[in-house]
Amino acid sequence: MQDAQSHAPSHAHSHAPSHPLSPSAAAAPSTPAVAARPAPSGFRGIWLPLVTPFTRTRTGTGEPVDHAALRRLVEHYRQSGIAGFVICGTTGEAAALDDAEQLAVLETVLAHANGLPVIAGLAGNHLPHTLARLDALNTLPLAGVLAPAPYYIRPSQAGLLGWFRTLADRAGAPLVLYDIPYRTGATLALDTLLMLAGHGNIRGIKDCGGNALTTQALIADGRLSVLAGEDHQLLSTLTMGGHGAIIASSHCRPAHFVALYRAVQSQQLDVARVLFHAVMPVVKLLFAEANPGPVKAWLAREELLEDVLRAPMTSASPALAQQLVDAVAAVDAAFGATAAHAA
Numbered sequence: 001m002q003d004a005q006s007h008a009p010s011h012a013h014s015h016a017p018s019h020p021l022s023p024s025a026a027a028a029p030s031t032p033a034v035a036a037r038p039a040p041s042g043f044r045g046i047w048l049p050l051v052t053p054f055t056r057t058r059t060g061t062g063e064p065v066d067h068a069a070l071r072r073l074v075e076h077y078r079q080s081g082i083a084g085f086v087i088c089g090t091t092g093e094a095a096a097l098d099d100a101e102q103l104a105v106l107e108t109v110l111a112h113a114n115g116l117p118v119i120a121g122l123a124g125n126h127l128p129h130t131l132a133r134l135d136a137l138n139t140l141p142l143a144g145v146l147a148p149a150p151y152y153i154r155p156s157q158a159g160l161l162g163w164f165r166t167l168a169d170r171a172g173a174p175l176v177l178y179d180i181p182y183r184t185g186a187t188l189a190l191d192t193l194l195m196l197a198g199h200g201n202i203r204g205i206k207d208c209g210g211n212a213l214t215t216q217a218l219i220a221d222g223r224l225s226v227l228a229g230e231d232h233q234l235l236s237t238l239t240m241g242g243h244g245a246i247i248a249s250s251h252c253r254p255a256h257f258v259a260l261y262r263a264v265q266s267q268q269l270d271v272a273r274v275l276f277h278a279v280m281p282v283v284k285l286l287f288a289e290a291n292p293g294p295v296k297a298w299l300a301r302e303e304l305l306e307d308v309l310r311a312p313m314t315s316a317s318p319a320l321a322q323q324l325v326d327a328v329a330a331v332d333a334a335f336g337a338t339a340a341h342a343a
Helices: 067-077 099-112 127-137 157-170 190-196 212-221 231-240 254-265 269-286 293-301 318-335
Strands: 045-049 084-087 118-121 144-148 175-179 202-207 225-228 244-246
Touching: 045 254, 067 099, 084 099, 099 118, 099 127, 127 157, 144 157, 144 202, 157 175, 157 190, 175 190, 190 212, 202 212, 212 225, 212 231, 225 231, 231 244, 231 254, 231 269, 244 254, 254 269, 269 293, 269 318, 293 318
Parallel strands: 045 084, 045 244, 084 118, 118 144, 144 175, 175 202, 202 225, 225 244
Antiparallel strands: none
């Protein structure tokens, strides 16, 4: 029932359409045959970059992680059809968690994921410290490690190659590149990404680079699982042949996003388009203020956690929180909460 094969390679594109130049098509004799690329091993489906819940304190500082709420979230989402969890990423406010807190969050999720794959975020710009944290992650049964470029220092392409190859050499789980230059200040050039794709332990990319030509080239190259990281690029990435997504908006009615993904895989593109346009008002609202403020506001309305973020992050405005409730209700009115009759 899972859409993700996290460890075992897959050798068939379940989502590949019958190509008009395939032997079964009525092509002219002079038309060249097009060989299908093998599917990259790795990551598929809709992955949820889970928020980290906190408990409010009287002082308003040092809010502890709410592990009871974290368990509720994992149990809530694990039956929704998602491919797996991404923990301690941007949406999980990893920058506000110390090393011990991040490990504790990962351990709670792994203990309650019921076998669903878990990817851990690993961001840093001090190589020895990052490697020490990676060694700690290597003790956990992870499906992958999501790593962005070292932020703020803006290394050369050679420096980026060295950084990611060093992490991949040390990682016990496959590395997923996190290309997000507007947060890190470092752009991964296409040539760099293609060289990294040749490393045996680099298996995917969360694509937030904002360059459609790069996205297309990586999909065509076929060695990495290309996962949309920008929520509004979900449909375009999937229809180009991308393998899934890591998107914060899947916190709101994840079954709709899973249905959209499956519709593309089964070539029901009309269904996928209807679902995409239906959820886009929710997606826009979720990013109208700084992520994960809107996500947490909506989850608080659902009574899944307290609406608490760690400074300098702030809660979403009450007006936006109500707009989100109304927007999700509109999607529910059209499809139901599970998108059961959308497929």
